[in-house]
Every structure is written in C-alpha cells, then in structure tokens.
Amino acid sequence: MIKENLRDLIDAGMAKIPADIVIKNGQLVNVTSSEIYDADVAIYRSRIVATGDCEAYIGENTQIIDAQGKFLCPGLIDGHLHIECSKMSMTSFAKAVVPCGTTSIVSGLDQYLVTAGLEGVRDVLDEISEGPLKVFWGLPFTTPYTLPKSTVGFDVTPEVHKEVQKWPEVFGVWETVSEFVENKHDGVMGAIETAQENNLPVFGCAPMTTGERLNGILSAGVRLDHESYDHKEAMEKIRKGMFLLVRESSISHFLNENMKVVTHINPRVARRVSFCTDDVIPSEILENGHMDKLIRMTIAAGVDPITAIQMGSLNSAEAYRIDHLVGSISPGKIADILFVDDLREFSIDKVIAKGKLVVNEGKMAVDLKAPARSETLSSRLKIPAITAEDMKVRTDIDADRVKVLSMEVDYDVPFVRKRRDVELKVENGVVLPDVENDVLYATVVERFGKNGNKPVAFVSGWKLKGGAMASSKAPDDNNIMCIGTNSEDMALAINYIAENGGGQVIVKDGEILDFIHLPICGITSDIEPEAMAAAERHMKEVARELGCDLPDPVFYMCCLQITAIPDYAMTDLGAVDFHTQQTFDPVLGKTE
Incomplete structure (x- = not known):
C-alpha cells in the first residue's frame, strides 16, 4: 500500500507545503456526516490533506481542477x-x-x-x-x-x-x-x-x-x-x-x-x-x-x-x-475521488485514484501497460493426452438401463445444483448420456500433474444438442471443467485447452467452434476489456446455437467445482454431495 513521508504529510496538511492538486467548485458528498455541501479538496501526492476552503494550499505549481459544480464522491x-x-x-x-x-x-x-x-x-x-x-x-x-x-x-x-x-x-x-x-x-x-x-x-x-x-x-x-x-x-x-x-x-x-x-x-x-x-x-x-x-x-x-x-x-x-x-473524502485518506454529474443517475465524469487523474469524460486518461509476464505466471497445464475412452461413465451393473443421479443446475443461481433422478441406457458397460432428455457427461481433469484425476459424472440444465465445452478457468480449483454430449468432443476440447496453455473452448463434431485464449495461469489474459467482452458475447451465441439457454453457459459450467453451496458439485475427485461432504457414484443401481 502507498506510503508517503509522514512529516511531509503533516506539513502539507497544515498548508506549509503546497498541494499538488486542488479541486475547486465541487459539492462534497460527505459520507461520514451524511451531508452535501460546497467544498474544495487539496491533494498532496497520493493523499487528501484538506477539505473546505483550500486557498491556503495553492502554490505556484499546484494544479487546479475545476469541478464545475459536480458532486465529489469517494x-x-x-x-x-x-x-x-x-x-x-x-x-x-x-x-x-x-x-x-x-x-x-x-x-x-x-x-x-x-x-x-x-x-x-x-x-x-x-x-x-x-x-x-x-x-x-x-x-x-x-x-x-x-x-x-x-x-x-x-x-x-x-x-x-x-x-x-x-x-x-x-x-x-x-x-x-x-x-x-x-x-x-x-x-x-x-x-x-x-x-x-x-x-x-x-x-x-x-x-x-x-x-x-x-x-x-x-x-x-x-x-x-x-x-x-x-x-x-x-x-x-x-x-x-x-x-x-x-x-x-x-x-x-x-x-x-x-x-x-x-x-x-x-x-x-x-x-x-x-x-x-x-x-x-x-x-x-x-x-x-x-x-x-x-x-x-x-x-x-x-x-x-x-x-x-x-x-x-x-x-x-x-x-x-x-x-x-x-x-471517504477526508484528510489523511488516499485520494480516490469521483466527479459525478447526477447522484441518482450516478454518471461519472472524472476519477482521481491514488492522487492522479486517471479518468476524464468517462474514459481512461492514462495508458495502462501490462508488465512482461514471468515464467511463474505462464500456463503449465500438465495433462497427458485425453482419449474418448477416458470420457465415459462405466458400470459393473449387469443391466440394459440404470438409475443415475444427474446434477441439475439452477437457472437463476448457478452455484446451486439439485438432484435429478434419471434412467440411462447401458451399452457394453458404458452408461450413455441422454441428449434428448438433457443428461450430459461432465468431467474435471486435474491439470497440475499430481494425480491425473479425470472422473466423469452427469449434469442437466445445459440442454446442449451436440458438442462439448471446456474451461481451464473454473473456480475455485481451476482444473479443467468440461461438459459434453459425447466423449469424442470432450476429449478434443480438453486437449485443445491443454495444448494452447489455457482458455475456454466450444467444439462440435470434431471442429473447434470458438476459443478464448487465457495464457496467464490458464485463467486470465491481458486482452483489452472490449475485446474480451466481444469474445464472451460470441461464445454465448455459439453455446446458444447448440441449444443452451442459460444466461451464461460457460460461466455456469465453471461454477460446478464450487462445493460450498448445496446440493451437488464436481471436482477432480468426482461428484460431490454437499450434505455428506463426500464423493458419490452417480450410478445408483438397476432400474426397477
């Protein structure tokens, strides 16, 4: 955190050192006293040193910012x-x-x-x-x-x-x-x-x-x-x-x-x-x-x-x-000040952060450059090649159909998954997904090279009619999360993410339909916000073309690894029951 010279701050607060910036003609929104009144604000380096009448704080080199009657908010x-x-x-x-x-x-x-x-x-x-x-x-x-x-x-x-x-x-x-x-x-x-x-x-x-x-x-x-x-x-x-x-x-x-x-x-x-x-x-x-x-x-x-x-x-x-x-906008606090045109609309014209004007007329006024990325933050997804055979649910039960627990996502609250009991076909010991009835495969593939875990279970609520989607950004563990209608597309999606050092992908019939590259730890990127927003919107459109009507299909999928909220989750250990805090076999037994 920012540290200024204490003695200099005291002198600046007593107007013995001129302020670097004085904001004039503003209406101070004082959140400590629940008032709004006319006041100037004096800033020295990163700190506010005075509010009220700040004429005494103006020196030869002090920058004057005219607030033009705007509200000054913390x-x-x-x-x-x-x-x-x-x-x-x-x-x-x-x-x-x-x-x-x-x-x-x-x-x-x-x-x-x-x-x-x-x-x-x-x-x-x-x-x-x-x-x-x-x-x-x-x-x-x-x-x-x-x-x-x-x-x-x-x-x-x-x-x-x-x-x-x-x-x-x-x-x-x-x-x-x-x-x-x-x-x-x-x-x-x-x-x-x-x-x-x-x-x-x-x-x-x-x-x-x-x-x-x-x-x-x-x-x-x-x-x-x-x-x-x-x-x-x-x-x-x-x-x-x-x-x-x-x-x-x-x-x-x-x-x-x-x-x-x-x-x-x-x-x-x-x-x-x-x-x-x-x-x-x-x-x-x-x-x-x-x-x-x-x-x-x-x-x-x-x-x-x-x-x-x-x-x-x-x-x-x-x-x-x-x-x-x-x-608050108070002497001694870091100078973070918003210039707001109308409090109810809360439209922001300027932003001072850490004592510097960084936003003007609603746009960034400084050019922020990302640092060169170290090897530490470079993605290293230590995953052996995944095959379609890895992405299947198998059972020893001798039956043509079995009872299965599918984790069904809540449309409004993606962290919440409820139990859905379904019957699924079994062929050669493999329990098959049922795309028509919205029962898909789901897996979490361990990415850190520690154990190679890659359990497969069942989820509902995504309504995909084909293909698979996967992400290496999946809180809280950020192992690779993938759901799909078939094993082949799931394997392709996971391998593509691993080969490219992290990201989010949607595939169908062996074809990459969309990919967002996340090269920093496999979870973030230095891409500009506008470009990332455009990429997100396109990925949502692709998922909807495959049949998913959730508000944010990939983000909802990513939340499957969160075990802290009832009733079910999915980690690299397998499907998890929140209430018992244990993994469980999604195949429950023979149908009656």
Whole structure:
C-alpha cells in the first residue's frame, strides 16, 4: 500500500507545503456526516490533506481542477471479488472498472494462488502497485476450498498463514467457508488463531447459514459475510453483529432481495450494509457498469443517494477495517475521488485514484501497460493426452438401463445444483448420456500433474444438442471443467485447452467452434476489456446455437467445482454431495 513521508504529510496538511492538486467548485458528498455541501479538496501526492476552503494550499505549481459544480464522491469499493473470474489480468480489469468509479477491491487473489503459488501472487501484487486500482488482499483461509479436499497447484496451510499474514499487503483472512469452521478443520482453526494473534479480521462465506450454525460461525470471530440468499437470512446476520455485504454479480442477483433489510425492515441498519460483486465479466461491466451500477440499483430500490454512496464506500471500508486508508473524502485518506454529474443517475465524469487523474469524460486518461509476464505466471497445464475412452461413465451393473443421479443446475443461481433422478441406457458397460432428455457427461481433469484425476459424472440444465465445452478457468480449483454430449468432443476440447496453455473452448463434431485464449495461469489474459467482452458475447451465441439457454453457459459450467453451496458439485475427485461432504457414484443401481 502507498506510503508517503509522514512529516511531509503533516506539513502539507497544515498548508506549509503546497498541494499538488486542488479541486475547486465541487459539492462534497460527505459520507461520514451524511451531508452535501460546497467544498474544495487539496491533494498532496497520493493523499487528501484538506477539505473546505483550500486557498491556503495553492502554490505556484499546484494544479487546479475545476469541478464545475459536480458532486465529489469517494471512490467505490468492491468488498468481495474474485478478479480472475473476469478472465482479465489486473491491468485489463483496472481499465474496465476504474471508469465505473471502482478504485478499491477486496480480493483473495485465490485463483492466482492455487495455480501459481505465492511467487505468482507476488508478481500480481507488484502489478497492482503500479496501477490505479488498489487491492486489499485477504489471504485465503485455506486452499483448496473444497470438502473433500480436491487437487490444486498450491495449498494454503497454517504454516503459510504464520508467514504470509505478516506481509504488509495482507488485510485479513479471506472467504472462510462456514463448513470448515463447523467441522473445526485443523488448518482453518490454525489460520483463525494466527489471525487473532496478528489482530487481523476474518472474512466469512456463510451461504444459507442461520440459527445455531450462524452462532457458531460468529463465535469463531467471523466478521462479515457476502452470501445471503434472502433478506431474512441477511437480517439475522445483521442482528447478530455481522457486517452484511450484498452481492450482485454477473450471474447471481441478490441486491433487490437483500436490500429489503433497509427498505422493508429497518432503514437504520443501512450503515452495516455494503456491496460486492463476487464474480463479474467484462461484457456485463461494459454494458451496465460495476459498483456504480449497484449504487444506481440501490437508489432505484428506494434508498437515498447519500446512504447508497455510503454503502459503496465508507461502510465497506469500516467492515474490512481499512477506513483509515479509504472510504471517504477526508484528510489523511488516499485520494480516490469521483466527479459525478447526477447522484441518482450516478454518471461519472472524472476519477482521481491514488492522487492522479486517471479518468476524464468517462474514459481512461492514462495508458495502462501490462508488465512482461514471468515464467511463474505462464500456463503449465500438465495433462497427458485425453482419449474418448477416458470420457465415459462405466458400470459393473449387469443391466440394459440404470438409475443415475444427474446434477441439475439452477437457472437463476448457478452455484446451486439439485438432484435429478434419471434412467440411462447401458451399452457394453458404458452408461450413455441422454441428449434428448438433457443428461450430459461432465468431467474435471486435474491439470497440475499430481494425480491425473479425470472422473466423469452427469449434469442437466445445459440442454446442449451436440458438442462439448471446456474451461481451464473454473473456480475455485481451476482444473479443467468440461461438459459434453459425447466423449469424442470432450476429449478434443480438453486437449485443445491443454495444448494452447489455457482458455475456454466450444467444439462440435470434431471442429473447434470458438476459443478464448487465457495464457496467464490458464485463467486470465491481458486482452483489452472490449475485446474480451466481444469474445464472451460470441461464445454465448455459439453455446446458444447448440441449444443452451442459460444466461451464461460457460460461466455456469465453471461454477460446478464450487462445493460450498448445496446440493451437488464436481471436482477432480468426482461428484460431490454437499450434505455428506463426500464423493458419490452417480450410478445408483438397476432400474426397477
């Protein structure tokens, strides 16, 4: 994080050193006092040093920026974000979201961590330090996040926590999944105990957690949560002392439901509510915005603009205990300032981040260059060639038809999969998919060269009429996820990704229909946001031509590896039952 000379900052604050920038003729949106009033703002290097009448701070070389009556709002904070799910590198991601007013995010950088280890994260942190977007890093509570434990490239252990929690970039323990706390997982207990010793907050992940389970999570010291599936769950968490992050992602839409805690139950709880997106894609950002979109949605839901802006800035900063650095336009804080034409429309004209004008007239005003990529961040998918024979479900049951459990995706909430019992044909010991009845093969192929796992199970909800699709970007493990109507196309899709060092692909009848190259750890790219958005839109169109009507077919597929949400998931160990936290055989037995 930025560090300025303390003595110089004091002198600058007392107007003994001229400011580098003074913003004049602005209307300051003061989120600490819930007021709007005329005020100037003085900036010295990366910090705000004065607000109000700033004539005394103007020197011979001070740059004057005329706000022309615009509202001056604090930079917005995304309180929980897996940046890598955007498929964009940190530099590309900054180009997409900083014009939307996002100047800070809280992230675990977890997908870089599981693919490239601490050395890779160090590279990414160095990249972040050179750009306008700040990342407050939470060291993941453990990796992998899965129960039972799946295969990743790097494990976060209690020993890692004892060393890395002391890094200056670490601001807490990230995404502490409730099941690990309930099970009193040894490694997670060690991470929390180390955090207590270091006075670091513990960030939670407690979907559908209420009652006695919630009490247990809170007793472990979990401070906040970003996954409430209805407003009653959200309100219980607030009543029991949690900070509530309302999630509105590209594929999970909870803002309007969760905001009822403010609009329908008690407006006074608003100061305990902030925002996050969790997972966003560039096409959604460029079409609708990022954190600015959530401000607009909250105002449209009936919340007044100052309160909505508090939720997007100060509230999040306080929840994460970073309000000494960001969250308000106040002396001593990092100079992250938005020039907004209209608070209800929340249209952003200029952005100052880290004390520099980086957005003007809604466009990036600085040329951000991605660094040369090290060998550490280069994709190394250690996968032997996959054959069609590898992509089949076999059974020892002597029968023409068998009962099978297929994991059916929820159209509205892609993290949720429900049980679907089906009957499938058996030929020569192979259980066949049933394309007409929407029962497809699914596999997760281990990519780190540790065990070669490649189990095959069944999924429903994609409605593909032919072909296969695969991705090496698949949180939380980023092993290769693939679903398909036939084994041959699945093998082709997986091999193509491995040969090209990572990406997302759709194939049909032995032909590559579409490919997005993700050469950084097999999960991100330095491609420009507009180009990535165009690639996403084209891939959605290709998937729809094959019959899939899900909002984002490939992204929904990628979420299959997430085991922290009921009822079913798929990892390199096989199909997983959330409730037993064990793998299971998808073939249940003979038909009656």
